[in-house]
Amino acid sequence: MQERYEPSVLEPQAQAYWDGNGSFAVAEDPSRPKYYCLCMFPYPSGRLHMGHVRNYTIGDVITRYMRMQGYNVLQPMGWDAFGLPAENAAMANGVPPAKWTYDNIAYMKRQLQSLGFGIDWSREVATCRPDYYRWNQWLFLRMLEKGIAYRKTGTVNWDPVDQTVLANEQVIDGRGWRTGALVEKREIPMYYLGITKYADDLLGALNDLPGWPERVRLMQENWIGRSEGLEIEFDVEGGGTLGIYTTRPDTLLGVTYMAVAAEHPLAQRAAQGNPDLQQFIAECQRNGVTEAALETMEKRGMPLGIHAIHPISGERIPVWVANFVLMGYGTGAVMAVPAHDQRDYEFARRYGLRIHQVVQPADGSLARIDEEAYLEHGTLINSGQFDGLDFDEAFDAFAKLFEAQGRGKRRVNFRLRDWGISRQRYWGCPIPLIHCSECGVQPVPDDQLPVVLPEELVPDGSGNPLGKNAKFLECQCPKCGQPARRETDTMDTFVDSSWYYFRYASANNDRAMVDARAQYWMPVDQYIGGIEHAILHLLYSRFWTRVMRDLGLTQVEEPFANLLTQGMVLNEIYFRKPAEGRIVYYNPADVDVVLDDKGAPVGAVLRADGQPVETAGIGTMSKSKNNGVDPQSLVETYGADTARLFMMFAAPPEQSLEWSDEGVEGAFRFMKRLWRAVHQHVQAGPLEAVLDKTALSPVQRDIRRQVHEALRKITHDIGTRRTFNTAIAAVMELMNALAKFDDRSAQGRAVLQEALEIVVLGLSPVVPHACHALWHELGHAGAVIDERWPQVDADALMRDAIEVVVQVNGKLRGRVTVPASADEATVREAALADAGVLRYVDGKPIRKFVYVRGKLANVVV
RNA sequence: GCCGGGAUGGCGGAACUGGUAGACGCACCGGACUCAAAAUCCGGCGAGCUAAUCACUCGUGAGGGUUCGAUUCCCUCUCCCGGCACCA
Numbered sequence: 001m002q003e004r005y006e007p008s009v010l011e012p013q014a015q016a017y018w019d020g021n022g023s024f025a026v027a028e029d030p031s032r033p034k035y036y037c038l039c040m041f042p043y044p045s046g047r048l049h050m051g052h053v054r055n056y057t058i059g060d061v062i063t064r065y066m067r068m069q070g071y072n073v074l075q076p077m078g079w080d081a082f083g084l085p086a087e088n089a090a091m092a093n094g095v096p097p098a099k100w101t102y103d104n105i106a107y108m109k110r111q112l113q114s115l116g117f118g119i120d121w122s123r124e125v126a127t128c129r130p131d132y133y134r135w136n137q138w139l140f141l142r143m144l145e146k147g148i149a150y151r152k153t154g155t156v157n158w159d160p161v162d163q164t165v166l167a168n169e170q171v172i173d174g175r176g177w178r179t180g181a182l183v184e185k186r187e188i189p190m191y192y193l194g195i196t197k198y199a200d201d202l203l204g205a206l207n208d209l210p211g212w213p214e215r216v217r218l219m220q221e222n223w224i225g226r227s228e229g230l231e232i233e234f235d236v237e238g239g240g241t242l243g244i245y246t247t248r249p250d251t252l253l254g255v256t257y258m259a260v261a262a263e264h265p266l267a268q269r270a271a272q273g274n275p276d277l278q279q280f281i282a283e284c285q286r287n288g289v290t291e292a293a294l295e296t297m298e299k300r301g302m303p304l305g306i307h308a309i310h311p312i313s314g315e316r317i318p319v320w321v322a323n324f325v326l327m328g329y330g331t332g333a334v335m336a337v338p339a340h341d342q343r344d345y346e347f348a349r350r351y352g353l354r355i356h357q358v359v360q361p362a363d364g365s366l367a368r369i370d371e372e373a374y375l376e377h378g379t380l381i382n383s384g385q386f387d388g389l390d391f392d393e394a395f396d397a398f399a400k401l402f403e404a405q406g407r408g409k410r411r412v413n414f415r416l417r418d419w420g421i422s423r424q425r426y427w428g429c430p431i432p433l434i435h436c437s438e439c440g441v442q443p444v445p446d447d448q449l450p451v452v453l454p455e456e457l458v459p460d461g462s463g464n465p466l467g468k469n470a471k472f473l474e475c476q477c478p479k480c481g482q483p484a485r486r487e488t489d490t491m492d493t494f495v496d497s498s499w500y501y502f503r504y505a506s507a508n509n510d511r512a513m514v515d516a517r518a519q520y521w522m523p524v525d526q527y528i529g530g531i532e533h534a535i536l537h538l539l540y541s542r543f544w545t546r547v548m549r550d551l552g553l554t555q556v557e558e559p560f561a562n563l564l565t566q567g568m569v570l571n572e573i574y575f576r577k578p579a580e581g582r583i584v585y586y587n588p589a590d591v592d593v594v595l596d597d598k599g600a601p602v603g604a605v606l607r608a609d610g611q612p613v614e615t616a617g618i619g620t621m622s623k624s625k626n627n628g629v630d631p632q633s634l635v636e637t638y639g640a641d642t643a644r645l646f647m648m649f650a651a652p653p654e655q656s657l658e659w660s661d662e663g664v665e666g667a668f669r670f671m672k673r674l675w676r677a678v679h680q681h682v683q684a685g686p687l688e689a690v691l692d693k694t695a696l697s698p699v700q701r702d703i704r705r706q707v708h709e710a711l712r713k714i715t716h717d718i719g720t721r722r723t724f725n726t727a728i729a730a731v732m733e734l735m736n737a738l739a740k741f742d743d744r745s746a747q748g749r750a751v752l753q754e755a756l757e758i759v760v761l762g763l764s765p766v767v768p769h770a771c772h773a774l775w776h777e778l779g780h781a782g783a784v785i786d787e788r789w790p791q792v793d794a795d796a797l798m799r800d801a802i803e804v805v806v807q808v809n810g811k812l813r814g815r816v817t818v819p820a821s822a823d824e825a826t827v828r829e830a831a832l833a834d835a836g837v838l839r840y841v842d843g844k845p846i847r848k849f850v851y852v853r854g855k856l857a858n859v860v861v
Numbered sequence: 862g863c864c865g866g867g868a869u870g871g872c873g874g875a876a877c878u879g880g881u882a883g884a885c886g887c888a889c890c891g892g893a894c895u896c897a898a899a900a901u902c903c904g905g906c907g908a909g910c911u912a913a914u915c916a917c918u919c920g921u922g923a924g925g926g927u928u929c930g931a932u933u934c935c936c937u938c939u940c941c942c943g944g945c946a947c948c949a
Contacts, residue, residue: 040949042949043948043949045949080949083948083949084947084948084949085948085949156947157947165947166947167947167948168946168947168948169947169948170947170948171947215865215866216865218864218865219864219865219866219943219944222863222864222865223864223944223945223946225864289946289947290945290946290947291862291863291945291946292862292863292944292945294862295862295863295945296862296863297862343862416946417946419946420946420947422947423947424947425947492947493947493948493949494946494947494949497949530943530949531865531866531942531943531944532943532944532949533944533949534865534943534944535864535865535944535945535946536944536945536946536949537949567866567942567943568942568943570942617941618941619942620942620943649873649874649885649886650873650874650886651873651874652874652875654866655866655867655874656867656942656943657873658872658873658874660872660873660886660887662872662873662886662887662888663872663873663886663887665887666886666887667886669886669901670886672901673901676901716877717877720877721877723875723877725873725874725875725885725886726874726875726876726877726884726885728885728886729874729875729884729885729886730884730885731885732884732885732886733884733885736885739902803881805880805881807880807881807929807930809929809930810880810928810929810930811930812881815881847929848929849929850880850929850930852880855880855881856880856881856930858880858929858930859929860929860930
């Protein structure tokens with residue numbers, strides 16, 4: 001056996017073995033339990049980053065572990081290949097997005113292979129290939145037929161200089177990222193998918209997802225945002241009505257003003273001939289479109305000089321236009337109750353509007369509405385005949401009254417909005433529609449799918465190049481046959497990622513979107529990806545799956561049975577801020593940390609010039625902060641196993657992970673120790689005896705107990721808890737114990753052989769290359785990848801005596817050793833005889849004796 | 862602003878169901894080996910108090926509460942991270 005641990009030699013050998021044997025190419029096999037282990041596919045940005053390495057290592061550990069548990073495991077991989085960065089790269093380098101994307105895919109695929117992930121590459125998909133996105137188009141047309149897809153206007157960011165639509169991230173402080181021009185809001189026609197039709201289903205089914213983290217289910221629940229309220233029509237003085245929706249009808253008598261969106265017809269009408277209003281409305285056009293921008297901006301408004309009539313009191317209620325009311329949400333108008341809504345309260349304070357309390361705490365205490373709005377449900381006051389009602393009674397009373405008058409009705413409302421999928425961009429899936437001057441918008445017939453995106457175009461930042469490409473644009477109307485114009489909008493890339501996991505399971509079928517193979521594999525048993533996808537991607541996928549179910553394409557309703565949301569990968573951020581010019585960021589690899597004599601960091605210097613740099617703490621690895629670590633150099637220096645081991649050891653998967661070069665060194669040291677331990681054992685020659693459990697010395701029995709305790713722990717930690725860090729810690733602890741176990745007797749060596757076999761099997765999902773080699777060295781002809789996960793020997797776990805810690809009044813005062821079978825009375829007797837305990841009991845009467853079996857006793861005096 | 866999460870030694874983290882706070886690793890310190898260094902191995906390592914590795918006291922972001930017992934449950938607050946619908 002090679003004495004040195006040489007990953008650069010043994011890793012390619014192990015990978016060649018898996019490739020040569022097709023270890024990870026799987027076929028549908030109804031006779032075996034299936035396990036579909038899926039990682040979120042990467043955007044092919046150019047190189048893998050550490051977040052990918054972390055994500056795919058988690059998936060690979062689970063894949064290999066489940067394989068060893070006897071499952072038929074599918075772990076596929078593909079590419080989320082459409083999107084904005086390819087267009088940005090094209091603009092910067094003049095390279096077509098297609099070429100850039102395909103080159104990146106080729107490079108990143110090699111990187112994935114060098115990390116030893118057990119992927120079935122025969123099922124690879126890339127969403128930018130026509131054989132994939134044709135099914136986006138096909139399903140879109142089915143949704144159009146069923147009325148799930150429909151056309152309406154939507155709001156976009158418009159760069160008036162480049163004459164182009166900007167993504168939210170391309171708007172910086174209200175200006176276009178390339179032109180610096182003030183961005184305008186613009187209403188354009190778009191296609192929407194009716195996800196709100198499924199809102200109740202998507203919400204209710206969250207309860208059927210016990211394998212999802214509670215926090216993700218909560219976020220989705222809040223995102224869908226079901227509310228029950230009342231829709232009420234207010235009459236408008238001088239004719240017409242103003243419709244609003246409220247979840248607080250109990251506060252109706254507290255309405256002191258109404259607010260409408262800038263685009264609301266009432267505001268538009270009032271603005272005619274009123275330059276001040278016109279200017280205010282124009283200013284509202286320049287607000288951002290994101291919810292965060294709307295919520296954090298200064299709340300402003302102007303009175304329209306129009307009044308609504310309160311449907312109960314008959315009072316005249318002034319109508320305002322306000323920048324925080326959006327035309328796209330609900331009716332574009334709200335009733336304002338400053339006494340019982342904080343935003344209305346602040347607005348009323350600012351503009352001197354009346355604050356009228358109509359709810360008081362149910363316990364009769366006083367609400368200080370002179371300080372802030374009172375938001376709780378309570379008892380109605382100042383509401384005439386409705387005084388004294390509670391929230392539910394008031395809700396009912398108002399609902400009945402308005403329903404009888406035909407002025408309003410109960411309505412369930414969702415915060416969730418329909419999904420706008422139109423993008424005015426080139427590098428995406430074409431929306432399969434044709435515009436005919438005679439026949440209007442016509443769907444592309446199925447037999448003409450896919451509408452293929454030309455791959456040679458290079459965007460220049462001024463609008464969608466498809467709009468200037470005659471070859472793409474020109475077509476015939478499928479209805480009348482006359483020349484017509486092809487739709488140039490493409491689909492949101494979330495469409496691509498909403499169903500790719502179905503396609504892996506129906507790979508290469510050019511006749512159908514999905515086939516019977518998907519029936520075998522779906523649903524995904526374990527889905528792994530970043531927490532940043534907790535809402536949008538996961539919700540869209542759940543929606544898309546339901547649409548497929550309703551079209552009879554699948555029987556699955558929930559695509560992902562179990563979800564693991566991994567944390568971010570972080571690193572130090574170092575920078576200098578010159579007196580003039582921009583901040584310069586330095587990569588942590590080029591910075592030395594200065595320590596004090598206790599080893600605590602006190603500063604940092606740039607290695608190149610020895611001068612200090614400032615630290616901005618710790619943050620997500622990113623290009624802009626120059627704090628990324630290249631996985632490639634890591635693999636070249638230490639090998640894939642060390643990279644994988646560090647990633648799994650440094651933090652539990654759901655938490656953020658801080659990069660540490662020293663931590664990587666530590667992982668590498670452990671690999672060398674593991675290698676050496678097996679080497680020493682093998683060098684001592686062949687075993688002289690098989691393990692005889694009945695013939696072991698107390699020390700040998702003790703080691704064996706530790707081995708099987710560690711096995712029990714890592715089985716639980718990998719298989720159930722998914723805390724790979726603690727599993728690895730348990731193996732490290734065991735290795736420390738084995739290092740001290742120097743027993744060359746026949747049984748001693750048999751115990752060590754069993755221990756090392758369990759270590760190698762148990763670590764093989766995490767560091768598969770080294771374990772592949774070590775398994776052979778331990779005398780096995782077969783490959784470790786095909787071995788079964790070892791079984792815990794219950795006999796080995798038996799103990800004769802146990803230690804119980806003893807507290808007096810909750811403070812640790814002693815420890816007693818008792819037989820493992822000892823009952824409470826025995827423990828109590830032993831505890832009260834302990835010298836440390838006696839000192840604190842000190843003859844005082846014992847009020848209580850708490851005993852936690854096998855662990856702890858507490859004497860209360 | 863809203864929704865979700867987090868905070869434990871010098872650092873990353875452990876404590877799984879309310880029961881020994883600090884497993885494991887890193888850094889640091891001491892020792893062995895070496896001409897020397899690196900590598901490797903052995904030992905120490907929360908703070909205070911102490912002659913002391915005894916004992917004791919304090920200690921899990923801050924403040925309060927529940928409990929025989931709280932890192933864990935409840936309330937209030939601070940800071941950090943993720944999402945907020947056209948980044949993926």
